[in-house]
Amino acid sequence: MNKKLIVVAMTAMLAASAVFAQGSSESSAKPAASTSTYTFGGSSTVAPIANSAIPVFESLNPGKKISYETLGSSVGIKQLLAGTLSLAGSSRELKQSELDAGCVPTTIALDGLSVAVNSSVAVSNLTMAQLAGIFSGEITNWKEVGGKDAKIQLIVRDETSGTYGSFKEIVIEAAGKEPTTDAIVAKENGEVATKIASTPNSIGYIGMAFGSIVTDAGGKILTVNGIAPNTQNVIDKKYPISRALYVVTMGKPVDGTVEKDFIDFLLSSKGQKIVAESDFIPLN
Amino acid sequence: MVTGLKTGLQKSKRLRTAMESVSRVALLAAALISIAAVVLITLFIVQQGLPMFSKVPASEFFLSTVWTPSASNPHYGIASFIIASFEVTFLAMIFSLPIALSCAIYLSEFAKGKFAGILRSAIELLAGIPSIIYGLFGIALVVPAIRNTLGGNGYSLLSAGIILAIMILPTIINFSEVSIRAVSKDLRMASVAMGATPWQTIYKVVLPSAMSGIVSSVVLGLGRAIGETTAVLLVGGNAPVFAIKPTDMGRTMTMNIITDMSYATGVHMEALFATAMLLFLFILLLNALVVEISRRSRLEN
Numbered sequence: 001m002n003k004k005l006i007v008v009a010m011t012a013m014l015a016a017s018a019v020f021a022q023g024s025s026e027s028s029a030k031p032a033a034s035t036s037t038y039t040f041g042g043s044s045t046v047a048p049i050a051n052s053a054i055p056v057f058e059s060l061n062p063g064k065k066i067s068y069e070t071l072g073s074s075v076g077i078k079q080l081l082a083g084t085l086s087l088a089g090s091s092r093e094l095k096q097s098e099l100d101a102g103c104v105p106t107t108i109a110l111d112g113l114s115v116a117v118n119s120s121v122a123v124s125n126l127t128m129a130q131l132a133g134i135f136s137g138e139i140t141n142w143k144e145v146g147g148k149d150a151k152i153q154l155i156v157r158d159e160t161s162g163t164y165g166s167f168k169e170i171v172i173e174a175a176g177k178e179p180t181t182d183a184i185v186a187k188e189n190g191e192v193a194t195k196i197a198s199t200p201n202s203i204g205y206i207g208m209a210f211g212s213i214v215t216d217a218g219g220k221i222l223t224v225n226g227i228a229p230n231t232q233n234v235i236d237k238k239y240p241i242s243r244a245l246y247v248v249t250m251g252k253p254v255d256g257t258v259e260k261d262f263i264d265f266l267l268s269s270k271g272q273k274i275v276a277e278s279d280f281i282p283l284n
Numbered sequence: 285m286v287t288g289l290k291t292g293l294q295k296s297k298r299l300r301t302a303m304e305s306v307s308r309v310a311l312l313a314a315a316l317i318s319i320a321a322v323v324l325i326t327l328f329i330v331q332q333g334l335p336m337f338s339k340v341p342a343s344e345f346f347l348s349t350v351w352t353p354s355a356s357n358p359h360y361g362i363a364s365f366i367i368a369s370f371e372v373t374f375l376a377m378i379f380s381l382p383i384a385l386s387c388a389i390y391l392s393e394f395a396k397g398k399f400a401g402i403l404r405s406a407i408e409l410l411a412g413i414p415s416i417i418y419g420l421f422g423i424a425l426v427v428p429a430i431r432n433t434l435g436g437n438g439y440s441l442l443s444a445g446i447i448l449a450i451m452i453l454p455t456i457i458n459f460s461e462v463s464i465r466a467v468s469k470d471l472r473m474a475s476v477a478m479g480a481t482p483w484q485t486i487y488k489v490v491l492p493s494a495m496s497g498i499v500s501s502v503v504l505g506l507g508r509a510i511g512e513t514t515a516v517l518l519v520g521g522n523a524p525v526f527a528i529k530p531t532d533m534g535r536t537m538t539m540n541i542i543t544d545m546s547y548a549t550g551v552h553m554e555a556l557f558a559t560a561m562l563l564f565l566f567i568l569l570l571n572a573l574v575v576e577i578s579r580r581s582r583l584e585n
Contacts, residue, residue: 044354070549153437158543159354159524160552184439184533185522187543198423199437 038258039085041069042076045162045169046089046245048278049109049266056274057265064258077103080248087259090246091166105246106253108266110281111166112208112234112242115222116193120200123147125223128240131171134203137180142201154183155195155204163189163279167205170241189279193217207279208234208242231281245280329564333557336360340551345558351524353544353552360555364526366562368441368534372516373509375445375530376452380505384453385498388460393486411454419518422447427519434531439521442530447515452505459504463497464490496581500574507570511563513538537563 040050050068058064068089071079076088081101094105115131117123123145126134133139134152143149156179157164172179184199186192189210196204197217206214208229211221221229224240233239253260265271272282337345340360348361387407395403426446431438467490475485491498521533522543535543541556541563548556 158522159352160544160548165354181523181525182533183523184437185524185535185543187517187522191518194423195439198427199439200431202437 035063035065036258037065037067038087039067039069040087040089040247040262041067041071041079041085042088042248043073043091043245044070045073045091045111045165046108046247048162049245049275049280050089052274052278053262053266053271056270057262060265061258061261066258066262077248080250083250086249087262088248090248091169091243093244094246094248102250103248104250104252105248106263106267107244107283108247108263108271109245109275109283110231110234110242111162111245112229112231112239112281113163113167113170113205114208114211114214114229115203115205115224115241116196116211116214116219117204117222118153118196118198118200118202119218119220120150121147121203121220123222124220125226127225128171129175131224131241132175132177135167135172135179135183136175136177137182138177148201150201153199153202154180155186155192155199155202156183157192157205158185158187161279163205163207166243167241170243189213193219205241209276209279209281234281326564329557329560333554333559333561336551336554336558340555345555349526351540353548353555358552360551362537362540362555362559362562364524365535365537365540365559368520368527369510369536369538369563371527371530371534372441372444372448372520372536373506375442376448376509377502377506379446379449380452380456381502383449384456384501384505385460387453388457388464388498389486389491391457392461392464393482393490407454407457410450411458415451415512415515416518418447418451418515422515422519430531436531437521437533439519439533440531441520441527441534444516444520444534444536445530447519448509448512451512451515452508455508456501456505459501460494460498463494463501466497467493496577496584500577503570503574503577507567510566510570511538513542517542 047068047070054066054068058066069076069085073088073090073092076085077090077094077098079085080088080103081098090105091111094103115126121142123142126145130139130145134145135154135156139145140152141149142152157167168179184195184202186195186204189206190213192204192206193210193213194217196202196214196219208231211229215221223229227233227239229239229241234242247263247266249259249263253263266275267283272284275282344359344361346361346366347363348359349364350359350361351365352359387403391400391403422443426443427438429438430436430440430443430446434442471489471493472485475489476482480488516536517539520536520539522535522539523533524535524540525533527534537559541559544552544556
């Protein structure tokens with residue numbers, strides 16, 4: 001019996017090792033043929049788009065391996081200028097000095113966030129300064145911004161989401177403040193919508209494309225500085241919680257290079273679908 | 285003729301033994317697959333999580349309450365998540381245990397006929413409800429109830445504990461009922477013959493004899509509670525802060541893993557796997573405890 005057991009175990013191990021060996025030889029055989037590796041990097045806001053787009057791009061362009069390092073927009077552009085990266089993601093406008101040095105930005109997506117409140121909130125407009133005060137924890141009662149006497153309940157997104165990063169950068173950090181941790185953290189746009197709709201006196205932000213799920217659930221969308229969040233206002237750069245996302249190259253992208261192919265892919269309908277799936281506004 | 289029959293019989297006998305050994309091997313192979321799954325999962329989690337400790341000191345990881353993985357100077361402290369995990373599990377036990385034990389005693393000692401059947405299928409159904417449904421139920425009913433009675437915004441460790449308490453009811457009820465039922469009839473008869481009332485019999489004779497099984501059921505319930513993710517995520521508030529009161533928002537280890545997993549890279553990702561390692565260790569210890577308890581009770585018998 002014991003002998004039999006050993007035989008069976010060994011057969012199982014052999015079979016398993018055969019499977020593993022096949023797996024590893026397959027993955028190591030391909031790169032040996034003709035793989036070129038490219039390092040892109042930069043904005044953490046662009047990262048979800050890049051990280052979703054890269055596997056699809058790689059499967060369409062066998063033999064090309066791309067990695068995207070999350071460094072932040074400024075570090076990414078610095079490394080692009082230093083030649084460490086051949087393509088950088090940026091969630092901010094380029095400085096004149098960077099343009100002069102030869103950086104060429106290509107817009108790949110728009111980013112806009114709607115501010116939503118529970119139906120019990122009497123306020124219908126907030127200024128950027130008020131928003132910064134609310135989400136940094138300095139303003140804690142609705143009466144401070146012209147509403148009822150009630151504690152403000154914050155609903156924010158998880159720290160690693162692009163939505164959180166965008167809101168933090170455009171609204172809170174731009175006013176020189178830090179986000180408060182005294183807030184309900186929701187993982188998805190849908191969860192934010194549900195919690196805003198069901199929590200009295202709550203306020204939260206949501207990818208602009210998802211505004212309707214808040215209103216469907218019974219919430220309200222606020223105007224910011226008197227401007228309503230919609231695609232047109234974002235394109236016209238009127239709505240304040242919005243920006244464009246770029247990928248940046250040194251000089252105009254050249255035909256036939258992987259950088260140009262990747263940009264073309266991002267701008268194709270497939271790429272723009274990835275943009276929408278990553279909670280950003282596609283260009284068309 | 286006779287010899288032909290004999291060889292035929294021998295043949296079918298040989299075939300039967302062959303069939304038997306084949307099926308035995310097949311069953312063994314299936315058993316080996318489950319062992320392999322456990323081993324592979326363990327190796328995977330350790331391989332992904334262990335490298336973190338070369339970059340983040342273990343003292344910061346286990347003792348700090350500062351979790352800011354995407355800050356320019358990131359910190360990876362999970363102390364508040366560990367404590368929140370224990371707190372919701374503890375709350376769940378407090379709410380669940382009295383109800384579950386009473387229910388188990390009722391089912392094994394008193395319930396009869398149609399009503400017992402209904403009760404049993406209700407408990408089975410409770411076990412089969414997906415955790416997302418528990419979470420939505422929590423948002424719709426438990427959270428507003430806490431908000432209106434105890435204040436705060438309702439999303440709290442207490443709400444998570446209440447939802448968990450309902451979720452672990454079937455685990456504790458089923459295992460406890462089985463072990464209470466397993467107490468031999470002679471013991472009960474002897475107790476009643478000595479003049480004990482049915483209630484005295486239950487709590488002086490039956491429950492102590494079933495104790496090891498009941499404790500095992502509680503430990504299994506603990507394991508289920510500490511590992512639950514979706515339901516607590518929806519009602520716990522998920523704020524990465526150190527919760528002081530049960531009505532405060534909090535984030536458990538499982539909530540932290542699921543919240544950050546989608547975009548995490550590098551050390552951040554490793555920190556999530558290290559959290560998973562710790563969680564895995566807790567579950568392992570709880571399972572070892574169950575094995576130890578049942579081994580001891582076997583020895584006593």
